[in-house]
Amino acid sequence: MNRRLPLVALVVLVLALFGSIYVVGQGQSAIVLNLGKVVRSDIGPGLHFKWPLIESRLVFDRRLQVIPADPERYLTLERKDVSVDFFAVGMIEDVRAFYRATGGDEKIAVERLAPIIKDSLRNEINSRTLAQVVSGDRSQIIGPQLRGINEGASNIGVRIVDLRIKQIDLPTDSDVIKQVYARMSAQRKQVAAGLRAEGAEQANEINAKADRDQTVIMAEAERDAQKLRGEGDAEAARIYGEAASKDPGFYAFQRSLEAYRKAFDGGSDVIVLERNDPFLQYMRSDH
Numbered sequence: 001m002n003r004r005l006p007l008v009a010l011v012v013l014v015l016a017l018f019g020s021i022y023v024v025g026q027g028q029s030a031i032v033l034n035l036g037k038v039v040r041s042d043i044g045p046g047l048h049f050k051w052p053l054i055e056s057r058l059v060f061d062r063r064l065q066v067i068p069a070d071p072e073r074y075l076t077l078e079r080k081d082v083s084v085d086f087f088a089v090g091m092i093e094d095v096r097a098f099y100r101a102t103g104g105d106e107k108i109a110v111e112r113l114a115p116i117i118k119d120s121l122r123n124e125i126n127s128r129t130l131a132q133v134v135s136g137d138r139s140q141i142i143g144p145q146l147r148g149i150n151e152g153a154s155n156i157g158v159r160i161v162d163l164r165i166k167q168i169d170l171p172t173d174s175d176v177i178k179q180v181y182a183r184m185s186a187q188r189k190q191v192a193a194g195l196r197a198e199g200a201e202q203a204n205e206i207n208a209k210a211d212r213d214q215t216v217i218m219a220e221a222e223r224d225a226q227k228l229r230g231e232g233d234a235e236a237a238r239i240y241g242e243a244a245s246k247d248p249g250f251y252a253f254q255r256s257l258e259a260y261r262k263a264f265d266g267g268s269d270v271i272v273l274e275r276n277d278p279f280l281q282y283m284r285s286d287h
Contacts, residue, residue, distance in 0.1 A: 085167040
């Protein structure tokens with residue numbers, strides 16, 4: 001019996017030793033409870049000790065985590081209905097406050113954070129028009145609200161690092177979609193009309209330039225043609241002059257034949273002349 005006592009004491013000592021040692025990993029923080037009361041908090045990574053049986057430890061993940069939320073419907077400045085889908089990125093900043101506020105339950109923390117975030121977004125979206133909310137810089141919507149959100153989140157020991165809007169939709173059960181589509185259609189028609197007017201103006205300018213170029217080209221062509229005709233007539237007159245000077249009789253006969261050909265070209269023309277008319281001198285038998 002006495003031999004078993006040291007063995008039992010050794011086993012109890014080993015169990016007590018293992019019960020008093022705990023490890024906190026990287027990115028984690030722990031608190032120690034003594035009979036349910038927080039006696040030590042913000043315990044960093046490493047190997048730590050606690051009193052066995054009377055003390056317990058809770059370890060929390062202090063890394064950044066995504067906090068999901070269901071899409072929420074808001075009203076814009078002009079009372080237009082929009083549905084906003086968003087998520088938050090946060091971390092446990094004060095482990096003691098987090099435990100006191102939520103008992104260490106992350107679901108309770110998410111439930112308490114959701115209305116804080118939604119109310120802050122509501123205030124920002126209510127002060128903006130639909131166009132500013134849908135097509136504006138979303139960081140301008142989020143930025144001013146982070147300070148107010150963290151003031152409320154500090155009560156549960158959480159700090160929100162970022163808040164992101166995933167999607168902004170127009171609810172299908174409202175008339176906003178029809179109004180937006182009608183506005184978009186009107187804007188596209190206005191742009192199309194402007195493009196058509198610009199195209200018509202450019203077409204008129206091109207046609208006017210083409211007409212001017214055509215007139216200039218025709219005038220230059222006519223000028224060159226008249227010049228060539230004048231040069232041709234001068235050359236023909238020179239040739240005729242040389243021919244006439246070499247043989248005046250033959251030249252006169254050639255000119256009379258050309259005159260006959262032109263006068264009787266129709267075949268049915270009738271010319272009434274006197275018998276001794278000079279025009280018929282080469283038709284008389286004495287020639």
